Amino acid sequence: MTTERKVAKFFNLTDENWMKHSNPWSVWTRYSVLPLIVFAFWSRIWIGWWCLVPGIVSLLWMFFNPIFFPRPSSTKNWASRSVMGERVFLNRDTIKIPEIHTGGxxxxxxxxxxxxxxxxxxxxxxxxxxxxxxxxxxxxxxxxWYLDRMVWLYNDMKEKNEEYKSWEY
Structure with missing residues:
Protein backbone atom coordinates (compact mmCIF):
# COMPACT_ATOMS: atom_id res chain seq x y z
CA MET A 1 0.00 0.00 0.00
CA THR A 2 1.43 3.37 -1.01
CA THR A 3 1.86 6.17 1.52
CA GLU A 4 -0.55 8.27 -0.53
CA ARG A 5 -3.19 5.54 -0.26
CA LYS A 6 -2.80 5.54 3.54
CA VAL A 7 -3.26 9.33 3.62
CA ALA A 8 -6.32 9.03 1.34
CA LYS A 9 -7.77 6.42 3.67
CA PHE A 10 -7.19 8.72 6.68
CA PHE A 11 -9.11 11.51 4.89
CA ASN A 12 -11.89 9.04 3.92
CA LEU A 13 -11.31 9.52 0.19
CA THR A 14 -13.68 6.96 -1.25
CA ASP A 15 -14.46 7.04 -5.00
CA GLU A 16 -17.27 9.53 -4.39
CA ASN A 17 -15.17 11.67 -2.04
CA TRP A 18 -12.30 11.79 -4.54
CA MET A 19 -14.73 13.30 -7.03
CA LYS A 20 -15.89 15.84 -4.44
CA HIS A 21 -12.26 16.70 -3.74
CA SER A 22 -11.71 17.27 -7.47
CA ASN A 23 -14.03 20.27 -7.22
CA PRO A 24 -11.80 23.32 -7.88
CA TRP A 25 -13.30 25.01 -4.82
CA SER A 26 -11.91 22.18 -2.71
CA VAL A 27 -8.45 22.49 -4.26
CA TRP A 28 -8.18 26.27 -4.07
CA THR A 29 -9.69 26.68 -0.59
CA ARG A 30 -7.33 24.02 0.72
CA TYR A 31 -4.57 26.56 0.14
CA SER A 32 -6.07 28.51 3.04
CA VAL A 33 -5.24 25.82 5.60
CA LEU A 34 -1.58 26.54 6.39
CA PRO A 35 -1.95 30.34 6.76
CA LEU A 36 -5.05 29.79 8.93
CA ILE A 37 -3.21 27.36 11.19
CA VAL A 38 -0.18 29.66 11.45
CA PHE A 39 -2.36 32.67 12.22
CA ALA A 40 -4.48 30.73 14.70
CA PHE A 41 -1.50 29.62 16.77
CA TRP A 42 0.24 32.97 16.29
CA SER A 43 -2.77 34.59 17.93
CA ARG A 44 -1.80 33.03 21.26
CA ILE A 45 0.10 36.25 21.92
CA TRP A 46 -3.23 38.15 21.89
CA ILE A 47 -5.82 35.66 23.07
CA GLY A 48 -3.81 33.09 25.04
CA TRP A 49 -5.20 29.57 25.17
CA TRP A 50 -8.26 30.68 23.21
CA CYS A 51 -5.99 30.32 20.15
CA LEU A 52 -6.87 26.62 20.31
CA VAL A 53 -10.38 27.40 19.07
CA PRO A 54 -9.33 28.80 15.65
CA GLY A 55 -6.49 26.26 15.61
CA ILE A 56 -8.88 23.33 15.97
CA VAL A 57 -11.32 24.87 13.48
CA SER A 58 -8.43 25.19 10.99
CA LEU A 59 -7.42 21.56 11.51
CA LEU A 60 -11.03 20.44 11.09
CA TRP A 61 -11.19 22.46 7.85
CA MET A 62 -8.08 20.61 6.64
CA PHE A 63 -9.73 17.27 7.41
CA PHE A 64 -13.22 17.97 6.03
CA ASN A 65 -12.32 20.17 3.05
CA PRO A 66 -11.89 17.24 0.62
CA ILE A 67 -15.49 16.12 1.19
CA PHE A 68 -17.14 19.48 1.92
CA PHE A 69 -17.86 20.47 -1.68
CA PRO A 70 -20.13 18.68 -4.18
CA ARG A 71 -18.86 16.93 -7.29
CA PRO A 72 -17.74 19.55 -9.82
CA SER A 73 -19.88 20.32 -12.84
CA SER A 74 -16.76 19.72 -14.95
CA THR A 75 -13.36 18.16 -14.28
CA LYS A 76 -11.75 19.68 -17.38
CA ASN A 77 -9.61 22.13 -15.42
CA TRP A 78 -6.17 22.21 -13.81
CA ALA A 79 -7.40 21.86 -10.22
CA SER A 80 -9.58 18.81 -10.92
CA ARG A 81 -6.88 17.14 -12.98
CA SER A 82 -4.36 17.68 -10.19
CA VAL A 83 -6.57 15.72 -7.78
CA MET A 84 -7.26 13.01 -10.36
CA GLY A 85 -3.50 12.80 -10.96
CA GLU A 86 -2.95 12.31 -7.24
CA ARG A 87 -5.42 9.46 -7.40
CA VAL A 88 -3.57 7.91 -10.36
CA PHE A 89 -0.27 8.31 -8.50
CA LEU A 90 -1.51 6.53 -5.39
CA ASN A 91 -2.68 3.67 -7.65
CA ARG A 92 0.81 3.18 -9.09
CA ASP A 93 1.26 -0.05 -7.11
CA THR A 94 -1.66 -1.63 -9.00
CA ILE A 95 -1.63 0.23 -12.35
CA LYS A 96 1.82 0.95 -13.71
CA ILE A 97 2.59 4.57 -14.55
CA PRO A 98 5.12 5.75 -17.18
CA GLU A 99 8.73 5.77 -16.03
CA ILE A 100 9.01 9.54 -16.47
CA HIS A 101 6.58 9.90 -13.56
CA THR A 102 8.38 7.52 -11.19
CA GLY A 103 11.57 9.50 -10.60
CA GLY A 104 12.56 11.17 -7.39
CA TRP A 145 4.70 22.14 -8.44
CA TYR A 146 3.78 18.66 -7.18
CA LEU A 147 0.15 19.21 -8.22
CA ASP A 148 1.30 20.38 -11.63
CA ARG A 149 3.20 17.10 -12.01
CA MET A 150 -0.02 15.29 -11.07
CA VAL A 151 -1.86 17.09 -13.89
CA TRP A 152 0.82 15.90 -16.30
CA LEU A 153 0.51 12.33 -14.96
CA TYR A 154 -3.27 12.36 -15.28
CA ASN A 155 -3.10 13.69 -18.84
CA ASP A 156 -0.65 10.90 -19.74
CA MET A 157 -2.70 8.15 -18.11
CA LYS A 158 -6.29 9.02 -19.03
CA GLU A 159 -5.85 7.70 -22.57
CA LYS A 160 -4.37 4.43 -21.28
CA ASN A 161 -7.05 3.54 -18.75
CA GLU A 162 -10.83 3.66 -19.22
CA GLU A 163 -11.55 4.24 -15.54
CA TYR A 164 -9.20 7.23 -15.44
CA LYS A 165 -10.73 8.60 -18.62
CA SER A 166 -14.22 8.33 -17.10
CA TRP A 167 -13.23 10.77 -14.35
CA GLU A 168 -13.05 13.59 -16.88
CA TYR A 169 -16.37 15.14 -17.89
Whole structure:
Protein backbone atom coordinates (compact mmCIF):
# COMPACT_ATOMS: atom_id res chain seq x y z
CA MET A 1 0.00 0.00 0.00
CA THR A 2 1.43 3.37 -1.01
CA THR A 3 1.86 6.17 1.52
CA GLU A 4 -0.55 8.27 -0.53
CA ARG A 5 -3.19 5.54 -0.26
CA LYS A 6 -2.80 5.54 3.54
CA VAL A 7 -3.26 9.33 3.62
CA ALA A 8 -6.32 9.03 1.34
CA LYS A 9 -7.77 6.42 3.67
CA PHE A 10 -7.19 8.72 6.68
CA PHE A 11 -9.11 11.51 4.89
CA ASN A 12 -11.89 9.04 3.92
CA LEU A 13 -11.31 9.52 0.19
CA THR A 14 -13.68 6.96 -1.25
CA ASP A 15 -14.46 7.04 -5.00
CA GLU A 16 -17.27 9.53 -4.39
CA ASN A 17 -15.17 11.67 -2.04
CA TRP A 18 -12.30 11.79 -4.54
CA MET A 19 -14.73 13.30 -7.03
CA LYS A 20 -15.89 15.84 -4.44
CA HIS A 21 -12.26 16.70 -3.74
CA SER A 22 -11.71 17.27 -7.47
CA ASN A 23 -14.03 20.27 -7.22
CA PRO A 24 -11.80 23.32 -7.88
CA TRP A 25 -13.30 25.01 -4.82
CA SER A 26 -11.91 22.18 -2.71
CA VAL A 27 -8.45 22.49 -4.26
CA TRP A 28 -8.18 26.27 -4.07
CA THR A 29 -9.69 26.68 -0.59
CA ARG A 30 -7.33 24.02 0.72
CA TYR A 31 -4.57 26.56 0.14
CA SER A 32 -6.07 28.51 3.04
CA VAL A 33 -5.24 25.82 5.60
CA LEU A 34 -1.58 26.54 6.39
CA PRO A 35 -1.95 30.34 6.76
CA LEU A 36 -5.05 29.79 8.93
CA ILE A 37 -3.21 27.36 11.19
CA VAL A 38 -0.18 29.66 11.45
CA PHE A 39 -2.36 32.67 12.22
CA ALA A 40 -4.48 30.73 14.70
CA PHE A 41 -1.50 29.62 16.77
CA TRP A 42 0.24 32.97 16.29
CA SER A 43 -2.77 34.59 17.93
CA ARG A 44 -1.80 33.03 21.26
CA ILE A 45 0.10 36.25 21.92
CA TRP A 46 -3.23 38.15 21.89
CA ILE A 47 -5.82 35.66 23.07
CA GLY A 48 -3.81 33.09 25.04
CA TRP A 49 -5.20 29.57 25.17
CA TRP A 50 -8.26 30.68 23.21
CA CYS A 51 -5.99 30.32 20.15
CA LEU A 52 -6.87 26.62 20.31
CA VAL A 53 -10.38 27.40 19.07
CA PRO A 54 -9.33 28.80 15.65
CA GLY A 55 -6.49 26.26 15.61
CA ILE A 56 -8.88 23.33 15.97
CA VAL A 57 -11.32 24.87 13.48
CA SER A 58 -8.43 25.19 10.99
CA LEU A 59 -7.42 21.56 11.51
CA LEU A 60 -11.03 20.44 11.09
CA TRP A 61 -11.19 22.46 7.85
CA MET A 62 -8.08 20.61 6.64
CA PHE A 63 -9.73 17.27 7.41
CA PHE A 64 -13.22 17.97 6.03
CA ASN A 65 -12.32 20.17 3.05
CA PRO A 66 -11.89 17.24 0.62
CA ILE A 67 -15.49 16.12 1.19
CA PHE A 68 -17.14 19.48 1.92
CA PHE A 69 -17.86 20.47 -1.68
CA PRO A 70 -20.13 18.68 -4.18
CA ARG A 71 -18.86 16.93 -7.29
CA PRO A 72 -17.74 19.55 -9.82
CA SER A 73 -19.88 20.32 -12.84
CA SER A 74 -16.76 19.72 -14.95
CA THR A 75 -13.36 18.16 -14.28
CA LYS A 76 -11.75 19.68 -17.38
CA ASN A 77 -9.61 22.13 -15.42
CA TRP A 78 -6.17 22.21 -13.81
CA ALA A 79 -7.40 21.86 -10.22
CA SER A 80 -9.58 18.81 -10.92
CA ARG A 81 -6.88 17.14 -12.98
CA SER A 82 -4.36 17.68 -10.19
CA VAL A 83 -6.57 15.72 -7.78
CA MET A 84 -7.26 13.01 -10.36
CA GLY A 85 -3.50 12.80 -10.96
CA GLU A 86 -2.95 12.31 -7.24
CA ARG A 87 -5.42 9.46 -7.40
CA VAL A 88 -3.57 7.91 -10.36
CA PHE A 89 -0.27 8.31 -8.50
CA LEU A 90 -1.51 6.53 -5.39
CA ASN A 91 -2.68 3.67 -7.65
CA ARG A 92 0.81 3.18 -9.09
CA ASP A 93 1.26 -0.05 -7.11
CA THR A 94 -1.66 -1.63 -9.00
CA ILE A 95 -1.63 0.23 -12.35
CA LYS A 96 1.82 0.95 -13.71
CA ILE A 97 2.59 4.57 -14.55
CA PRO A 98 5.12 5.75 -17.18
CA GLU A 99 8.73 5.77 -16.03
CA ILE A 100 9.01 9.54 -16.47
CA HIS A 101 6.58 9.90 -13.56
CA THR A 102 8.38 7.52 -11.19
CA GLY A 103 11.57 9.50 -10.60
CA GLY A 104 12.56 11.17 -7.39
CA UNK A 105 11.06 14.55 -8.30
CA UNK A 106 7.95 13.80 -6.23
CA UNK A 107 10.13 13.17 -3.19
CA UNK A 108 12.08 16.38 -3.79
CA UNK A 109 8.90 18.42 -4.15
CA UNK A 110 7.43 16.88 -1.00
CA UNK A 111 10.68 17.67 0.84
CA UNK A 112 10.46 21.31 -0.30
CA UNK A 113 6.86 21.47 0.86
CA UNK A 114 7.62 19.73 4.16
CA UNK A 115 10.61 22.01 4.79
CA UNK A 116 8.34 24.98 4.30
CA UNK A 117 5.82 23.58 6.75
CA UNK A 118 8.55 22.93 9.35
CA UNK A 119 9.86 26.48 8.87
CA UNK A 120 6.32 27.87 9.22
CA UNK A 121 5.83 25.92 12.45
CA UNK A 122 9.19 27.12 13.81
CA UNK A 123 8.31 30.69 12.82
CA UNK A 124 4.97 30.40 14.60
CA UNK A 125 6.65 29.22 17.79
CA UNK A 126 9.31 31.98 17.65
CA UNK A 127 7.07 34.74 16.22
CA UNK A 128 9.19 35.21 13.11
CA UNK A 129 7.07 36.98 10.50
CA UNK A 130 9.60 36.46 7.71
CA UNK A 131 10.07 32.83 8.67
CA UNK A 132 6.32 32.28 8.50
CA UNK A 133 6.04 33.99 5.11
CA UNK A 134 9.02 32.07 3.69
CA UNK A 135 7.78 28.79 5.18
CA UNK A 136 4.29 29.17 3.74
CA UNK A 137 5.74 30.22 0.37
CA UNK A 138 8.06 27.18 0.27
CA UNK A 139 5.26 24.85 1.31
CA UNK A 140 3.01 26.16 -1.45
CA UNK A 141 5.77 26.25 -4.06
CA UNK A 142 6.52 22.57 -3.45
CA UNK A 143 2.85 21.60 -3.30
CA UNK A 144 1.85 23.57 -6.40
CA TRP A 145 4.70 22.14 -8.44
CA TYR A 146 3.78 18.66 -7.18
CA LEU A 147 0.15 19.21 -8.22
CA ASP A 148 1.30 20.38 -11.63
CA ARG A 149 3.20 17.10 -12.01
CA MET A 150 -0.02 15.29 -11.07
CA VAL A 151 -1.86 17.09 -13.89
CA TRP A 152 0.82 15.90 -16.30
CA LEU A 153 0.51 12.33 -14.96
CA TYR A 154 -3.27 12.36 -15.28
CA ASN A 155 -3.10 13.69 -18.84
CA ASP A 156 -0.65 10.90 -19.74
CA MET A 157 -2.70 8.15 -18.11
CA LYS A 158 -6.29 9.02 -19.03
CA GLU A 159 -5.85 7.70 -22.57
CA LYS A 160 -4.37 4.43 -21.28
CA ASN A 161 -7.05 3.54 -18.75
CA GLU A 162 -10.83 3.66 -19.22
CA GLU A 163 -11.55 4.24 -15.54
CA TYR A 164 -9.20 7.23 -15.44
CA LYS A 165 -10.73 8.60 -18.62
CA SER A 166 -14.22 8.33 -17.10
CA TRP A 167 -13.23 10.77 -14.35
CA GLU A 168 -13.05 13.59 -16.88
CA TYR A 169 -16.37 15.14 -17.89
Missing amino acids: IHTILNLISSSGMILAIWATVTYSVWGAILGIALAYLGKS
